[in-house]
Amino acid sequence: MHTALVIVDVQNDFCTGGALAVPDADAVIPVVNALITGFRHVYVTQDWHPRGHVSFASSHAGYAPFQRISVDSGEQLLWPDHCVGETPGAALHTGLALPAHPQVVRKGTRPHVDSYSAFFENDGRTPVGLDALLRRDRVAALVVVGLATDFCVCHTALDARRLGYEVTVLESGCRGIDADGSLDRAWDRMTRAGVRRG
Ligand code: VGL
Ligand code: ZN
Numbered sequence: 001m002h003t004a005l006v007i008v009d010v011q012n013d014f015c016t017g018g019a020l021a022v023p024d025a026d027a028v029i030p031v032v033n034a035l036i037t038g039f040r041h042v043y044v045t046q047d048w049h050p051r052g053h054v055s056f057a058s059s060h061a062g063y064a065p066f067q068r069i070s071v072d073s074g075e076q077l078l079w080p081d082h083c084v085g086e087t088p089g090a091a092l093h094t095g096l097a098l099p100a101h102p103q104v105v106r107k108g109t110r111p112h113v114d115s116y117s118a119f120f121e122n123d124g125r126t127p128v129g130l131d132a133l134l135r136r137d138r139v140a141a142l143v144v145v146g147l148a149t150d151f152c153v154c155h156t157a158l159d160a161r162r163l164g165y166e167v168t169v170l171e172s173g174c175r176g177i178d179a180d181g182s183l184d185r186a187w188d189r190m191t192r193a194g195v196r197r198g
Contacts, residue, residue, distance in 0.1 A: 008146030145173030
């Protein structure tokens with residue numbers, strides 16, 4: 001069984017100058033690039049929303065980014081419009097030194113449900129696609145890096161543990177948004193779920 005590198009959402013909109021820029025996000029790029037050469041199995045996730053996505057504050061009259069709202073799949077933290085599919089903001093950062101044919105998983109593609117995890121949408125049960133690829137490739141352990149530590153990295157790591165993968169989240173290869181203490185809470189949840197903090 002193999003160990004894979006999972007690179008979460010290193011996209012222009014989460015990097016410097018992007019619509020939902022994560023503080024110091026670009027610092028992960030050299031760290032991730034140094035890791036890539038050491039892995040035969042590399043998976044890349046992309047946040048990939050339709051216009052008018054349920055997670056956008058602009059889709060809900062009277063709401064602003066970082067407010068919470070109740071939606072079909074539960075509570076949704078609202079964001080600025082970001083990572084609209086096929087726009088430059090959704091593109092992977094060109095500083096990433098990816099292998100020629102990386103395995104890409106796109107998430108958050110459905111209008112009415114968000115997906116922080118590359119395993120399950122925020123309804124907790126609709127598969128996004130990463131598990132099927134990992135099973136096909138006989139991967140049993142993951143090293144997870146990327147953006148943002150407290151949202152898509154955290155939920156991807158938690159679901160991976162739920163599915164039985166061994167998981168290390170490499171802190172130097174991640175950066176967080178830290179909305180209201182969410183970064184500490186995310187590390188707390190991850191470590192309690194058996195995620196190694198590498
Ligand atoms: C993310 C907020 C909204 C992430 C995606 O990649 O962590 N965060 N959409
Ligand atoms: Zn998103």
